Amino acid sequence: MWSRVVEIMLGCWLLISPFVFGYPAENASWWYWDMGSGTIVILLALLSWLPATRRAHLGTVLVSLVLIGSACARGWSSPEISAAVQNDASLGLMLIMFAVIPCNASAPPAGWRTRAAGPSGV
Amino acid sequence: MWKNPDPATSIRASREAEPGEEPDYSAATRNSGDAAGEEPGSSGGEVSEEEACALDAIPRPWDYNPSAWSQRIPICILAMVAFLIATYMALYQWRLIGSAWDPMFGSQTEKVLDSQVSERMRLWFLIPDAAFGAIAYLGDAIFGLAGSTRRWQYRPWMVIVFGIDVIPLGIVSAVLVVLQGTVVGSWCFLCLVTALISLVLVYMAFDEVWSCLLYLREVWRKTHDSRLLWKTFWGGRDPRTDRIAAEFCRVPARDRASRGATGVAAAGGD
Incomplete structure (x- = not known):
């Protein structure tokens, strides 16, 4: 579950990004977007602990793609690449890598979990 | 050396096999001796x-397991060293630090990091x-x-994604080093270090990716079932691939008492 823990940390970073980089108050959409995506990432990571929704973290892949897409749309259209765009692009790239890692990645997939591997396989 | 050295012994394919297709994958006689003469699908x-x-x-x-922790942890450590070095250079490019350290080429590192090539990529x-x-x-x-x-x-x-990340990265690093010398005309010590690490990582990661590709090829060669190959790729278990995998690998000999302990140790954590 280490990748879920890292996703939660990155989600927290998205939540505080508007303050860290001092997004201008008139750009309300930047605020909504970063804080919204951060909240979604954290919720999806937490849901992944429940057996029924253990694949919820894959939703973070979609969030990352939208983050990267919006960063590209904003960054490639203006000569100046703002800190917000760079932040969204890097966070999207990092989140997508963590999000594809399954829960309990160090154990074999469910089909191969033997009694020996049982305690670690949830 | 291999557990099943006799490819001539074959069994009938299970019912899922393509109609009209020869059951061409083999399951050699095992210790239990139950391979030959089975009913199809049993x-x-x-x-x-x-x-x-x-x-x-x-x-x-190989004669070792390329997916063992002893094979993979050094890759992770080396990759994290390169991660830290690259982050340091990124801090300079962001001007969060005012200068970049270089023991050999002096201010040339900063020229490389501020070069036109770098700006273009940005x-x-x-x-x-x-x-x-x-x-x-x-x-x-x-x-x-x-x-x-x-x-x-x-x-x-996962192994293929790992390979896709490691191997092109090594190539890109090498290309960037060539660009330093030819286009920028300056040298960057830390860039050279990370490029070297990239190439070492390619070397270290190659064995596992190669085994994985050979195994997938084996699954395709013995079944010609694209759906099974797809399922195998995404980590689904199937009796047919279990059989192919059992021939593809060998389990180190050890006494029964230590088996459970090894299994627990290998599967432990997270």
């Missing part, structure tokens, strides 16, 4: 749980190229760390 010739689930199985063509990637490289090295560590010690069979997609 459970005969099954691999034992031990063969299917031994986490220290050794795949072809417009593409939206972030400094060193930051982009740092994320790629982080990916090497993430995908090196994830998965069990039999992931060449259990999670081929």
